[in-house]
Amino acid sequence: MSQPYDRVFNFSAGPCTLPVEVLEEARDNLMNWKGHGLSVMEMSHRSKVYIDIQEEAEADLRDVFRVPENFEIIFAQGGASLQNTMIPMSFLGAGQTADYVVTGTWGKKSEEAAHFVGKVNLAYSGKDNNYSQAPDLTSLEYSPNSAYIHWTSNETIQGVEFKTDPKLPAPSVCDMSSNILSRPVDFSKYDLIYAGAQKNQGPAGVTIVILSQEMLEKTPAATHPMLDYRQYVSGDNMPNTPPCWSIYMCGLVYKWVRKEGGLEEMFRRNSEKAGIIYQAIDSSGGFYTGHAAKDCRSIMNVTFRLPSEELTNQFVKEAKAYKLDGLAGHRSVGGIRASIYNAFPKEGCETLASFMKDFACQNG
């Protein structure tokens, strides 16, 4: 099975595979966008031609993600990591407490960043189960008058994913970086969703923040300009020069998601693709061990281990012969991680599963 343009099956956790036809459109318009005489990279962000591109991207995201009218969409910079500071700066006032649910590396980083701003309650830590489980968020104990509850819907490094949209007793603030647009979401259960673009949306460099107007009104009246959600909303999403190219690329991806059948179809494909690899793990007679508990296995990042580090390295190396690229687990946890976001082709999952079977036979 050869990929177009002799491309690899790219299992990277983000930045990651983008749809081939999206890349083709970007390439074909790179020197002169649709006859306007310049590249999207060269357009003044205040020009009509660029403003139309950005507004269309925003409208398409609202459409495919079914974002209600009472939620604002912001294109920010600094990655999800800067949101880890902007969120407590905006919503964790003096004398208040924010609750953090930590089910993996990214949740831990969010919690740590909040400590620089205000009082934090660790409502749940998966440290004792080696970040392999997703608790029932509706039955945890939170702070009285919690400013908000922060959680991570999919832990990219551990491959631990929440499967539902929980109804929480305080504003629900969710880092959805690695599974946004992978399934439909019930916005009535959320108050703020944020996500770096570089998994299911586009290239790195832009961060999507979707927050309710009710949340927006809770932010301080005036604060550091670039850390102030109000300045994004009131300034047409351009408090300064936005990362135009990344937003343009996201816009192309949103259109691709819709064309392919929307989030229901993405969810169907993602479940099927992940199922192929989890099946290879579970039928290996213990040669491969999944990291996440079965009820919270991610359909975006499939994480598993081999019997030894030596075999793990050999696996990563031999996989390259089949154009299976980017399979090494995050440097902090090791093992194997197969990230299979929306644009990752089913053929790549089949090729991996087939390789896993052969590798286990030869080395088991």
Added chain:
Amino acid sequence: MSQPYDRVFNFSAGPCTLPVEVLEEARDNLMNWKGHGLSVMEMSHRSKVYIDIQEEAEADLRDVFRVPENFEIIFAQGGASLQNTMIPMSFLGAGQTADYVVTGTWGKKSEEAAHFVGKVNLAYSGKDNNYSQAPDLTSLEYSPNSAYIHWTSNETIQGVEFKTDPKLPAPSVCDMSSNILSRPVDFSKYDLIYAGAQKNQGPAGVTIVILSQEMLEKTPAATHPMLDYRQYVSGDNMPNTPPCWSIYMCGLVYKWVRKEGGLEEMFRRNSEKAGIIYQAIDSSGGFYTGHAAKDCRSIMNVTFRLPSEELTNQFVKEAKAYKLDGLAGHRSVGGIRASIYNAFPKEGCETLASFMKDFACQNG
């Protein structure tokens, strides 16, 4: 004179024209970068192939800009605007005062952002001269024990540019967004230089910060992760996922600058290009009026006025017939602004000057 790919002469102030051959290289490698089987937009930022790209960009910037070894180079996000907050957060301690020299809109924004952090002294304001002059920075009066002196080497909107590297009595912190790499710079006179990429470096989405190790040591031991210069330096310029594509594009531009002859040649070309337009202003018998005082006329942004707003609008409209695009002045000041950064071709300046002459004849 027709442009390759039927492109316009793009006078936008940023994002702006990039070198045609840089865009061509990006296009030709977009689907599969140099045979690695994926786009730069799809590369894991922790992969060797991407790390090499970023390190090469950093080394090339150090080379063409002649950045001394005791200065660190950081690739940040959030634009120069976020630096307006990070700088006082990092260097303006309790009980200290920072001096701000305001010669235009961007300096004013920098000063305003610093007020959210600490005590600010307005060492100079060009408000009374309508931001048309650049004072002698070595003879201003600054605060005793000033934390730093902030200035803007080129005001993009007003077209006011400082022509030398002043020796200041406190750390010199310079927003060089719109004239970085336009001429050689004497780093011994600077402590921190920052610049959004989207003028002389690449597409929007990355901000270059160059600071001395001495400055770095003045930053707080620990603070908000993404607002902490130390975390960029200690984390190989990747405290989180960097804006990979923008950095890649900047890297291509740095190589182009070197190939074209480096900063001495850029300065020669820019002076020549700007001279063509200023000559058209000065020889118009008063039909066109330059905004900046003659001794601080920018060689990056040439700003001028016509006798009326009506004629200004007509000028912008008729210019389009000659593929002269993006000439309207910033919405806050009006008039005409011709931004002619490194990659802007001399032919575009000649075409504009010729059009200016004809337009003045017909309407003067």
